[in-house]
Amino acid sequence: MFFTYLRRELRRRRKAALVVASGLALGIALVIVVTSVSSGMNGAQDKVLQSLYGLGTDMTVTKAATPATGSAQRPRFRFDAQDDDSGKEQSSDHVLVQGFTTLPSSTVGKVAGQRGVAGAVGGLSLTVVKVSGQFTRGRIQQNQGGDQPGGYGGGPPQGRVAGGGADFDVNQYTVYGTDVTEPALGPLTSSKITSGRAFQKTETDAKVAVADSAYAKEEKLEVGDTVTIKGVKFTIVGIATADSGAAAANLYIPLKRAQTLSGTKDKVTTIYVKATDSQQIDAVKKTIQKNVSGTTVTTSADLADTVSGSLSTASHLAAGVGKWLSAVVLAAAFLVAGLLTSSAVSRRVREFGTLKALGWRSGRVTRQVVGEAVVNGLVGGVLGIALGLAGAYAVTAASPTLQAQLGGGGATGGGPGGPGFGGPGRQAARTLEVALTAPVSATTIALAVGLAVTGGLIAGAFGGWRASRLRPADALRRVE
Structure with missing residues (x-):
């Protein structure tokens, strides 16, 4: 009814x-x-x-940067212009740790051992500044007294140097040293390998590199090509495309090789951390700050507050x-x-x-x-x-x-x-x-x-x- x-x-x-x-x-x-x-x-x-810290990363651990003193942090390039160097190509590059002071690699193990941490991996962020070009020797042009007062000749020969100089180009790009034994963490996880292959876990000290697709297109690089960083040739084994926005670096190389190039043996700039429980990230952050002194812990929520636009x-x-x-x-x-x-x-x-x-x-x-x-x-x-x-x-x-x-x-x-x-x-x-x-x-x-x-x-x-x-x-x- x-x-x-x-x-x-x-x-x-x-x-x-x-x-x-x-x-x-x-x-x-x-x-x-x-x-x-x-x-x-x-x-x-x-x-x-x-796109900044990689998929699956809940927080990062870094050390606060200290102001540089003197010229220790400034790249210096030295070229010797000899008589036989005219027209010859000369180049020099300098590898700098980017934006941070470094942490000992042992800190990674300390962070990984904290309660609530599922995994931790270290990375080294570098900037390479390369200067290349050539010197050109000038030529002396002589005048036979034509410039003397009154226009009379017969004076001592006069001369001046014409032409010559230097033409150098400055190229700057970023390199990231990644721990190839832990591929599940770090900024490279926000990119997808679209050509070639990713790093193998055995390539901890290999001269291999993965290039970002945008950088590879700009420099016309392909899988199998080589890039030279501070005199060391690296073979490109893969091309990675960022899932969103810009990539973390132009080139990725094994962490050990990055430490050797920059002279920072057993050092890292950033530790990427994954928590066992996403609901306990703040608690894990406090634990790391308490037990690992001298570090700054930043969560994704902290970084989200800085997003503008x-x-x-x-x-x-x-x-x-x-x-x-x-x-x-x-x-x-x-x-x-x-x-x-x-x-x-x-x-x-x-x-x-x-x-x-x-x-x-x-x-x-x-x-x-x-x-x-x-x-x-x-x-x-x-x-x-x-x-x-x-x-x-x-x-x-x-x-x-x-x-x-x-x-x-x-x-x-x-x-x-x-x-x-x-x-x-x-x-x-x-x-x-x-x-x-x-x-x-x-x-x-x-x-x-x-x-x-x-x-x-x-x-x-x-x-x-x-x-x-x-x-x-x-x-x-x-x-x-």
Whole structure:
């Protein structure tokens, strides 16, 4: 009887039911789109962070940089220009530890042994500055006294040097020494090998390198080519493409080789740490800071606070304005649905009075009204989910490009290949571009269903309260 009457009443009042359902649908659709876009913002930010410190890394451990004294940290290039060097190519390169003071390699083991640490691996970030070019010897041009006062000749021969000089080019690129025995951690994990192969665990001291795809394209490098770093030739065994934004370094080489080139034996600049439980990252951070002195521990959450640019702006809008707008629209939709349901009850006074006269109790009339409102809410939920999915799909299909800037001052410092995750001394700002998507999760769908049912119950509560107050005698005296 309940469902039969429910079906008949909904069919008889299709227009009113559609208006209520449409209002709820708009509110629910907006909630889905805003929630999905916010999720996409978080995913985009995660991609930006992973491009700096690698997939699976929860925090890094570094040592605070100390101000350089004298010329110890400044590259010096010496060239001897001999008579027989004219026109000959000369080059010299200098390998610098990038942005940090170093930590002993033994610190990696200390960090790995801390409670809550699932794994730790060290890395060495380097900058190579190469100067190459040639000297050209000048030629002496002589004048036979022609420049003497009065224009008289016969004076001593006069001469000057014409031409000659030096033409040198400065090339700078980044090199990252990676622990090839632990391929699951570190910045190289944020890139995918698209040509050739990755490092083998046995190549701890091999003269091999993996090149970033953008750098390889710029320098016209391919698998099998060689690059020379401080007189040592490295064979390129693979080309890696960053999953998002810029790569951590232009070239990756085994850690031991990087230490030899830079003269920092048994030293690392960064320790990448993976926690056993992602919910305990803050606790692990405190443990490392307490037990491993002289280090700075930075989590991905710390670095996320330094992200600026259009990604940060859009994220704030989605989290602030978007959510407040969704709440206001949803509240308005619930209120309108309740008022429309209450108004519909007032137009059905004679009907409900007749039902009460036939023996229906107030509770049964109320349940009937609430049942109709819940069905309207579910219909609105279905329409809202459809509209929300369409909106999220449109955002994903458009894939607007957002910029994220990291670095450029502040207390948090550079990471491998540029500014980012780590200690003080951050370098110039680094800009990355990411495509925005709007993924819809099962949780979002469940939220939409919950909102639909809630909207129906709220509307039913308005109408049910109104219906429960009707008296049969008063209702029967009214004429529609």
